[in-house]
Structures are given as C-alpha cells and as structure tokens.
Amino acid sequence: MNESSALLTDRYELTMLQAALRSGAATRRSVFEVFTRRLPDGRRYGVLAGVGRVLDAVENFRFTTAQLDWLADQKVVDEATLEWLRDYRFSGDVRGYGEGEVYFPGSPLLVVEGSFAEAVLLETVILSILNYDSAIAAAASRMSAAAGGRPLIEMGARRAHERAAVAAARAAYVAGFGATSDLEAGFAYGIPTTGTAAHAFTLLHDTERDAFVAQVESMGRGTTLLVDTYDLGEAVKTAIDVAGPELGAVRIDSGDLTLLAHRVRRQLDDLGADKTRIVVTSDLDEYAIAALAAAPVDAYGVGTSLVTGSGQPTCSMVYKLVARAESADPDAPLVPVAKRSAGAKASRGGRKWAARRLDAEGVAEAEIVGTGPVPGELTDRLLHRDLVRGGEIVGREPLSAGRGRHLRSRAELPISATQLSRGEAVIPTEYLAFG
Amino acid sequence: MNESSALLTDRYELTMLQAALRSGAATRRSVFEVFTRRLPDGRRYGVLAGVGRVLDAVENFRFTTAQLDWLADQKVVDEATLEWLRDYRFSGDVRGYGEGEVYFPGSPLLVVEGSFAEAVLLETVILSILNYDSAIAAAASRMSAAAGGRPLIEMGARRAHERAAVAAARAAYVAGFGATSDLEAGFAYGIPTTGTAAHAFTLLHDTERDAFVAQVESMGRGTTLLVDTYDLGEAVKTAIDVAGPELGAVRIDSGDLTLLAHRVRRQLDDLGADKTRIVVTSDLDEYAIAALAAAPVDAYGVGTSLVTGSGQPTCSMVYKLVARAESADPDAPLVPVAKRSAGAKASRGGRKWAARRLDAEGVAEAEIVGTGPVPGELTDRLLHRDLVRGGEIVGREPLSAGRGRHLRSRAELPISATQLSRGEAVIPTEYLAFG
Structure with missing residues (x-):
C-alpha cells in the first residue's frame, strides 16, 4: 500500500x-x-x-x-x-x-x-x-523461544483486522517465525507463504480418500494432508495409502496434541513414513508450544494468540x-x-x-x-x-x-x-x- | 480504500x-x-x-x-x-x-x-x-450501556494497527459511541470526529496560560482545555480566567477521576462556569465508566480498552x-x-x-x-x-x-x-x- x-x-x-x-x-x-x-x-x-x-x-x-x-x-x-x-x-x-x-x-x-x-x-x-x-513481535519472540529450533508458521489472519494481519505476519517474521499463511504479507514484504487445505476440502469430496487423491494429484506428495476431519487413525492410513511414505506432512488441528502427535508418529513410522512430518495447529500459544517440546512435532502453526499479542x-x-x-x-x-x-x-x-x-x-x-x-x-x-x-x-x-x-x-x-x-x-x- | x-x-x-x-x-x-x-x-x-x-x-x-x-x-x-x-x-x-x-x-x-x-x-x-x-462492537456496547446517556468518544487509534483503528471507530459507532478522534474514520465513514489538544501543546508554550490563550483564540471559548499538565486546580482557574464561564469543557486525563471530577465540578461551579462540561479520558473501560456513574462527568473518552475489545x-x-x-x-x-x-x-x-x-x-x-x-x-x-x-x-x-x-x-x-x-x-x- x-x-x-x-x-x-x-x-x-x-x-x-x-x-x-x-x-x-x-x-x-x-x-x-x-x-x-x-x-x-x-x-x-x-x-x-x-x-x-x-x-x-x-x-x-x-x-x-x-x-x-x-x-x-x-x-x-x-x-x-x-x-x-x-x-x-x-x-x-x-x-x-x-x-x-x-x-x-x-x-x-x-x-x-x-x-x-x-x-x-x-x-x-x-x-x-x-x-x-x-x-x-513480543508474543512471537516468546513463541519462537519456546519452539526451540522447530519452525513456526503464522496463520492468524482470520482473527485480526485484515490489514493488521499483514503487519502481524511481518512482525512475527521479524521475531522468529519462518512463514505465514497470509498472501498479502508475501506480496508486500516477501515473507514465505504456506498452506495446503482446510476441513472444507475434505467435506467437499464424497470421501476423505477422494479429497486426499485430489490434493496429492494437484500439489504432489510433498504436500501436507489434514487428517482430523473424521477419524484420525483412518485418515493417516488413507493418507499414506494415497501418497506413499513420501508424504510431506500431516496436520492435526484439534484434540490433545501431545497424545495425538505420539500416536500419529508411531502410526506413520509403522507405515514406513518416518520422514513424514507432523504439523500441529490448534489454538497454540507459547505455553502450549513449550508443553509440546517433548512431543514428536515438527512444526507449529499459530493463529489467534499470535495476532492478539498472547494476552x-x-x-x-x-x-x-x-x-x-x-x-x-x-x-x-x-x-x-x-x-x-x-x-x-x-x-x-x-x-x-x-x-x-x-x-x-x-x-x-x-x-x-x-x-x-x-x-x-x-x-x-x-x-x-x-x-x-x-x-x-x-x-x-x-x-x-x-x-x-x-x-x-x-x-x-x-x-x-x-x-x-x-x-x-x-x-x-x-x-x-x-x- | x-x-x-x-x-x-x-x-x-x-x-x-x-x-x-x-x-x-x-x-x-x-x-x-x-x-x-x-x-x-x-x-x-x-x-x-x-x-x-x-x-x-x-x-x-x-x-x-x-x-x-x-x-x-x-x-x-x-x-x-x-x-x-x-x-x-x-x-x-x-x-x-x-x-x-x-x-x-x-x-x-x-x-x-x-x-x-x-x-x-x-x-x-x-x-x-x-x-x-x-x-x-461487543466492547463498545458494554461501554455504551455502562455510560447510560452520557456521550462516548472513541480515541484508541494509537493503540491499534492504523487501519484497524478506522474499523474500530466504525464498529464503536455502530454500538453506541457518538464520535471518534480518528480523522480517517470521519473521511471514510462520515463518523463525527472530535479533539482539541494534548499535553504537548501546553508544554510547547512558555506557560500554561499562553497555551490556553492560544487555544481559545484559535478554537473559541467552546473548546475543551486539558487541565492536568501541571497543577489541576491552578489550571482550572487559569482556564476560566482565560476563556470565561463560556468555556466548553475541561479534560482530565490522569489521577483518581471520581475524586477529581467532584473537585473540578465544585471549582467550576464556584467560578460561575456551571455550564462548562467535564470530559475524562484516562484508561477507561466499561467498569471504570460504570464506577463513574455518580461522578459529575459529562463525557468519556475511551482508547486502549475499546480498540482491544476490553480483554x-x-x-x-x-x-x-x-x-x-x-x-x-x-x-x-x-x-x-x-x-x-x-x-x-x-x-x-x-x-x-x-x-x-x-x-x-x-x-x-x-x-x-x-x-x-x-x-x-x-x-x-x-x-x-x-x-x-x-x-x-x-x-x-x-x-x-x-x-x-x-x-x-x-x-x-x-x-x-x-x-x-x-x-x-x-x-x-x-x-x-x-x-
């Protein structure tokens, strides 16, 4: 602007x-x-x-x-x-x-x-x-310190004024986040953008498998599949069935993330997908991030608490x-x-x-x-x-x-x-x- | 835009x-x-x-x-x-x-x-x-209910992203505020704007009297004089001395507002300025507004707590x-x-x-x-x-x-x-x- x-x-x-x-x-x-x-x-x-x-x-x-x-x-x-x-x-x-x-x-x-x-x-x-x-930036800095070396993705645009969201992505990037979901932040400031699919994409298709096939065909096996629309275990199985062990990542957006991350990691490893990463994105703040330090999580997506300065x-x-x-x-x-x-x-x-x-x-x-x-x-x-x-x-x-x-x-x-x-x-x- | x-x-x-x-x-x-x-x-x-x-x-x-x-x-x-x-x-x-x-x-x-x-x-x-x-709007509605019929002025622009501030002024107006300090909100949405002077204006001049004279000459006796830069009692006295009892309002921006509103009201009345209104503007939220219901306050200016949704x-x-x-x-x-x-x-x-x-x-x-x-x-x-x-x-x-x-x-x-x-x-x- x-x-x-x-x-x-x-x-x-x-x-x-x-x-x-x-x-x-x-x-x-x-x-x-x-x-x-x-x-x-x-x-x-x-x-x-x-x-x-x-x-x-x-x-x-x-x-x-x-x-x-x-x-x-x-x-x-x-x-x-x-x-x-x-x-x-x-x-x-x-x-x-x-x-x-x-x-x-x-x-x-x-x-x-x-x-x-x-x-x-x-x-x-x-x-x-x-x-x-x-x-x-102050909130982002606390989160990036809590995350240790794990990557952080800013995804709070929907919880902030639409232009404030762009500034938030910029400030988060300054204070240690690695990417944002906000396209305008990429366009205006050159911040790396990221994102693949929401629950709506799965619900749009007749089956979860149809949705995963469509996504993998469109974005390749390196994509991130969202696995908590219906049954998590079934979804992870379908995901690897569709994409193979080269699947880039799965995303968990609800539930007890520590528990689920361990369960999904085990399942992925059992399926031979030990390189497939786990991204978690459900109402995280710096405390939740710190609490997940020992869980097998590869990246955090943070929304509301980031764009509202974590209180x-x-x-x-x-x-x-x-x-x-x-x-x-x-x-x-x-x-x-x-x-x-x-x-x-x-x-x-x-x-x-x-x-x-x-x-x-x-x-x-x-x-x-x-x-x-x-x-x-x-x-x-x-x-x-x-x-x-x-x-x-x-x-x-x-x-x-x-x-x-x-x-x-x-x-x-x-x-x-x-x-x-x-x-x-x-x-x-x-x-x-x-x- | x-x-x-x-x-x-x-x-x-x-x-x-x-x-x-x-x-x-x-x-x-x-x-x-x-x-x-x-x-x-x-x-x-x-x-x-x-x-x-x-x-x-x-x-x-x-x-x-x-x-x-x-x-x-x-x-x-x-x-x-x-x-x-x-x-x-x-x-x-x-x-x-x-x-x-x-x-x-x-x-x-x-x-x-x-x-x-x-x-x-x-x-x-x-x-x-x-x-x-x-x-x-939710915060503004609580504040406007707490204020009863007294006017509320939105003045939080400096505490919010610069474009969010414009939207905040608009939302506050929908939910019962009467005016905003934000010029863009007036320009873009036709919301009434208001504002007169900050402490800097008093500090700029050699004396508080010089500042008040300058303001009254520029804006007329109907203006609002800010009276808490140095000594409140002295300032009120000078204000009426300079502007006469036709002075529009005085603004108090710090201290125990209930106590000070009573004191200033008494002083204004004693000086014959019983029509001069009292505007208060220091870190107000819906609770502080409600607590001032019995104080002789004529208008509230609200900043931070409004544009941050009061928590x-x-x-x-x-x-x-x-x-x-x-x-x-x-x-x-x-x-x-x-x-x-x-x-x-x-x-x-x-x-x-x-x-x-x-x-x-x-x-x-x-x-x-x-x-x-x-x-x-x-x-x-x-x-x-x-x-x-x-x-x-x-x-x-x-x-x-x-x-x-x-x-x-x-x-x-x-x-x-x-x-x-x-x-x-x-x-x-x-x-x-x-x-």
Whole structure:
C-alpha cells in the first residue's frame, strides 16, 4: 500500500497545529520521543517492530486534495492551516532503535526532531504502528523461544483486522517465525507463504480418500494432508495409502496434541513414513508450544494468540514532547519539558540517547539512558540508528536485518529472559546525567 | 480504500481451489456459514459489526495483474488456476444478520452460497473483518450501556494497527459511541470526529496560560482545555480566567477521576462556569465508566480498552462448509456436511435460518436456528437479510441503520444482558428440525 497516511491521525494533532500556527509556537524546534513506562504485566522484555512501516508512513504522510477538501468541508481546521498542510512533508530527523531490537521501560525507542508543527502531526500513526507491531513481535519472540529450533508458521489472519494481519505476519517474521499463511504479507514484504487445505476440502469430496487423491494429484506428495476431519487413525492410513511414505506432512488441528502427535508418529513410522512430518495447529500459544517440546512435532502453526499479542494486544508506548526551543529562533537552545501532574503519567524531559551494557561474558546487564552528549568513555553499545535525516528516509533495511538483530539482541539477554513465567524486566534501566 | 482485497487471504484457499478445479469438485454448489461456538468467557451477548465492510471486500475481491504475476512467480497455484482467478468475481448469494444485531453461540451470522470455488476464496477476509469489528462492537456496547446517556468518544487509534483503528471507530459507532478522534474514520465513514489538544501543546508554550490563550483564540471559548499538565486546580482557574464561564469543557486525563471530577465540578461551579462540561479520558473501560456513574462527568473518552475489545480482542467466528451438492450438476441436491472428529470443533451441517423469539412483553427469550424451510407458523422475527444476490451487492445501508438496529436489539434482551458481571449467554440457542 502506498496511499496517504495523513488522515490516520487524531483530530487533535491538527487542531494543535492550527493553534500553534496562530500563537507562533508552531515553528519552535521540538523533540518528541516514543517510549513505554512499563512492559506488559509479567513480561521480561519488549521487542520493537514496525520501524520499516513507520518509515513508509512518514514518507506517505501527504494530504491529498480529496482529504484537504474534506478537512475544509468539515471545518476541522482553518484556511491558513489547510494551506500549511497542502505542502506538508516531514523535513526533520528521526533516530531510533533498530527493528527487532529488544527494549525495556524507558528505552527511547524513537526520537523525532523537527518544528513542533511537523513533528506533532506524526504522533498517531507512529504510535499505531509501533504499538501494534511490537505487541505481536513480543508474543512471537516468546513463541519462537519456546519452539526451540522447530519452525513456526503464522496463520492468524482470520482473527485480526485484515490489514493488521499483514503487519502481524511481518512482525512475527521479524521475531522468529519462518512463514505465514497470509498472501498479502508475501506480496508486500516477501515473507514465505504456506498452506495446503482446510476441513472444507475434505467435506467437499464424497470421501476423505477422494479429497486426499485430489490434493496429492494437484500439489504432489510433498504436500501436507489434514487428517482430523473424521477419524484420525483412518485418515493417516488413507493418507499414506494415497501418497506413499513420501508424504510431506500431516496436520492435526484439534484434540490433545501431545497424545495425538505420539500416536500419529508411531502410526506413520509403522507405515514406513518416518520422514513424514507432523504439523500441529490448534489454538497454540507459547505455553502450549513449550508443553509440546517433548512431543514428536515438527512444526507449529499459530493463529489467534499470535495476532492478539498472547494476552497483550497492544503496547503502552507514548509519544511525548521532551524538549523544545525557547523561541522560534532556529538557534534557540532546547529546554527539557515534562508533564508534572500527580499520578503515574509523569515523564523525563530532555533528548535522550541509549546504550546496552554487557558484562564480560557478553550478557546484557543494563539499559543505559542518558541526556546530553554521549560520554566519551562509554563503551556500551549505542542503540540508536539514523532513520530519517532532513526529511530523507535513510534507515531502510531488508526485513532479514531486523530478523537477525532480534535473534542477536535476544541472545544477549540473561537466560531468564525467555522463561515463560511472569517476572520483572530482565535488566534494569539506568538513567545517566539527568539535570 | 477501494483497492483489491484478493490477497487478504490465506494461501490454502488458493491451493484448495487448484486441487478442486482439478478434481472437478470446484463447481459443486456449496453453502458456507459464519458462526461462533461460544461467546468470549463471561460475555452475555455478541454484537455483529463489519457487515458493510464485508460487502466492500466482496466487491473488491478481484485479482490485479501485479497480484497474478506474483502468484505465478511464487508458484502458489498453477496456470489453470491463475486463469480462473483472472476472471474471478463472486457470483453467488450472501444472506446474514444485519450490522449491529446481537448474536449468540450458533447464530448463523452469514450464509454464503455459490460454487465451492467462488465461496471458499472469501473465507479469510470475511472472518478477518467480522472477528475484529465484532470484538470491538461487543466492547463498545458494554461501554455504551455502562455510560447510560452520557456521550462516548472513541480515541484508541494509537493503540491499534492504523487501519484497524478506522474499523474500530466504525464498529464503536455502530454500538453506541457518538464520535471518534480518528480523522480517517470521519473521511471514510462520515463518523463525527472530535479533539482539541494534548499535553504537548501546553508544554510547547512558555506557560500554561499562553497555551490556553492560544487555544481559545484559535478554537473559541467552546473548546475543551486539558487541565492536568501541571497543577489541576491552578489550571482550572487559569482556564476560566482565560476563556470565561463560556468555556466548553475541561479534560482530565490522569489521577483518581471520581475524586477529581467532584473537585473540578465544585471549582467550576464556584467560578460561575456551571455550564462548562467535564470530559475524562484516562484508561477507561466499561467498569471504570460504570464506577463513574455518580461522578459529575459529562463525557468519556475511551482508547486502549475499546480498540482491544476490553480483554477480548477477537471473536472466535469460523467459516464452515455446512452443505454442498452431491455432484457438479447445478440441480444436484445439497448434502449437509460437518466435521466429526473428537473434540470441541464439531459443527452442525445444513443451511440454516435464524429467528429471535420474544415473549409477550417483547423480551427476547431464545435464538431459534433451523434447517430446511422456515415453518409457516413461525411468528418469531427472522434475522437474515439479503446482502448479495447473484453477485450483486444488495444489502448496503447507512451506518445509522446498524446503529439503530443495535440499540433496538439490545433493548429487547433481558435486563441481565447489560450487567457487567460475568455470566452465560443471556438467551439460549434452540435448534429446530435438524435431521
């Protein structure tokens, strides 16, 4: 999709723009940051995903004539603001964590710098993308850790908004899944797609044998036959009878998967089909996957729990103004700012950098967040990459880069990171040099 | 958005198509139904939303040349199947519950009839839409019941995938919300949009007073001022000082909302601003809304919990083949079919109709689901509408129709339906005439 992202925006971004244009504050140089105050309950690390999609959204944040006409017609903003929006394109800078990177409370995930006017407009769409994609990536990462080396297939499209499903497939791929059922995710992002048949295909034919014959004739013996429409044992027998021991795989989509996997494995082996793999796909989540570790399962298909973030369908990332110029003068110094009201919503002012501190064994021991210049003696790994410079997208990378980054950064975490039990963030966030 | 929906589809729909084209079964007349086996834990009714979006998706389910080239390049299906897809458009019939209608386990929400080939392809995108939109509508309905007559504003865009957010605003509007912050939802669906300013606007200016002056000058005294950036009491005082007692509203976005609403109401009244309304917007869900019933609150803004379905971010709707012809002959009789394996996934075969039975006082007492012809003596309200006939979309209606239908059908339910406590489905589903 390459269409305008400009109206994927809360109305108040535009009304703030209008008021700031009028007050003259709109041109004050400003720094907004994306961060989260906490991880979801019990989670030990977060996983950033959606960075590439954010870059697309920034690039496509242009108002079309039809959109401007609608804004005028609805009197969302005044004429002067419409004129300003007509020429809008982001001309500032964005730095941030790389796609797939793990994160912790307070990690400055994205730092957006520009005039207030141009930076405030991006709030909603940036948060939409990062909050959803990172929720999926966090769940996917737990599942891929639980699966050990066994392949994972994302197949949750039917349980998510149809476009969210595509983003979910992408985020899952970043966090360790190997394939998706979603064709659009293949088309748009080059993610490997997979899939063979549903129960409807068996029910359509007069007999299960007819269905298996039709499928094998069409897709070859390497296909995956779904064996739980009627009687599982009969189906496995028929499957090997039809396809021979070269059958690629059988899929089990219901019942006690541990028990059935053992039974089907034995049956397949007895039939000489010891290379035929077993794929299981019934309401799996990271706990069910972990519980199947000792069962003879060759691949997992995961749907609902993946695309809903396994109980945490969004993150709590926010986009906050942390510093702004004293005046509209382009050389005016930046002043740190922060909400100060009572309650849990206070935040730390000032533009931030971040680094991950590793111990002598290369195990992460702290997330270091600082303001001001990075100390010259700092030996920790800095976490920000340049994403946008003077309005130009400079941070694009192939999805495989995010995939690799995720595996590396997760591997650096203390072992307890991938325990499924509830716990605190696996490393602390330490703040340096706050004034 | 008017672009192709054809790849928002699981790969196995296309591979089943290929195998069925080859076996000859593809042309068998088939009936698929969308239903759910259960409501989410503790919920007493479901709310169908997304019907209008399904009709758009059916209409836009055409493969573009670029999509076909990609399918060929990836060898997803063979040449004969690609040729078939090139001319695809759905030419069958769809009947179903109206948008906004309440539903129960087993309700046949959508009945899709056509050749196996043309009907199977629609599975994924139909389920994506209905499962997401109905999850949001169910949450929105609980919130709107809890809010009594007070207005509700949807403002969760930043916590959902950017396109899902638009669908969420639409579903919330069907189920009783009055407005949304999401501009695209206004642009695409005509939903009223609202919004004024965030904390960033106050922080941008040198003082809170400067910010309030700028906002009131730009948006008039009827605007809503956000009063919890620094000190709430000071901010309310400044707000009335700047805008006068004609100030439209103040918004509180953090803290103990019951306590603060009372305090702010008293302060506003003391300042002579007894018409100035109070809007609250901090992490609300249906329980928090209900708890604020006795507080002097005039409107609720709801974000995260709405767009994530308040703990139930998806429904468990499935799309199942329930009947298909004995042969490819267009006059061949339909045979009911159903998965029969062990476990909870068995289903009832046969094409279904549905009706709601009301008692003498007009209170719903049962969901009646039957196969075969509708009994002539049936006096219960039939629930299916024609949506697509011979491939032509005939069921479009304005969003206001779904909004009205939801209010009416919810009002018919027993009073316990809108209790927030956990419980069973508020009326039973009764099956008639299953052979």
